[in-house]
Amino acid sequence: MQCSIFTSGNMVTAKLSGELDHHSAKSIREQIDCEVEAVQPDKLFLDFKDITFMDSSGIGLVMGRYRLMQLHGGEVIILNPSPSIRKVMRLAGLGRLAKIETSA
Amino acid sequence: MIKIINQFKMELLARSSNESFARAAIAAFISQLDPTVxxxxxxxxxxxxxxxxxxxxxxxxQLGYIYITVRILNDNKVSIKIKDKGCGIPDVEKAMEPLYTTAGGERAGLGFAVMESFTDKLTVHSAVGRGTTVIFHKQLQTR
Structure with a gap:
């Protein structure tokens, strides 16, 4: 599991890759929170394009970052989840907390 | 009548680093049925x-073992039993409610909801102080 973080102006993008589960979520969470707390961006993009597996730990990760972004009025945007990841996100009703954008 | 065609058992220490191993091992075993993605x-x-x-x-x-039994049954059915000898669940019905969690902060409370919705049948037995057994069944398409 890897996470690369890019900051540009008021936007932070975390590009995730590999398998996202309870074990791998912890270090991802710490890396993202460190950047978000320093930058306080308007938008946090979580790019799921290269995530090959995700269970409900991924939902917990998004919900936690949503709460963190809410503290300073920012929003979370989810990019490029695969069909199986979208299935877990739909079950959780994650679309109510974060915009989900899928590229064609 | 249910017939066991093939079976695989494993026990592993409840370390989070084993989460990916457990699902990969089970997926590899089930691959002999040529499941869809x-x-x-x-x-x-x-x-x-x-x-x-x-x-x-x-x-x-306290650290303990997780006992997993995977069975391939007739008619392309799979059953998976995941058992622990841990603390047990005082109220299984409550634990299975979506979004209910005792773990706090970063857990979504969706574990059982995902198991229920991603399999065909889910059974949970639990006794406080003795442990929990989760069994789920999945019918695969015949191809």
Whole structure:
């Protein structure tokens, strides 16, 4: 599991890759929170394009970052989840907390 | 009548680093049925939830073993049993409610909801102080 973080102006993008589960979520969470707390961006993009597996730990990760972004009025945007990841996100009703954008 | 065509058992220490191993091992065993990508992903997700529950909840206080039995049954059915000898669940019905969690902050409370929705049948037995057994069944398409 890897996470690369890019900051540009008021936007932070975390590009995730590999398998996202309870074990791998912890270090991802710490890396993202460190950047978000320093930058306080308007938008946090979580790019799921290269995530090959995700269970409900991924939902917990998004919900936690949503709460963190809410503290300073920012929003979370989810990019490029695969069909199986979208299935877990739909079950959780994650679309109510974060915009989900899928590229064609 | 239910017939066992093939079976695989493993026991592993409830370490979070074993979550990916457990689902990969089970997926590899089930691959002999030539499942669809979606079926395999559903099973891996359900397994991951059950194994994570053992680690986060059952063995929160002391480290123990997770016992897994995977059976390939006739008519392309799969049954997976994931058992622990951990703390047990006082109120199974409550634990299975979506969004209910005792783990706090970063857990979504969706483990059982995912298992229920990604498999065809889910059974949970639990006794406080003795442990929890989760069994789920999945019917694969015949191809």
């Amino acid at each position: 979606e079926e395999l992903s559903d099973i891996k997700t359900a397994v991951s939830e059950a194994v994570t529950n053992c680690i986060v909840h059952a063995y929160k206080e």
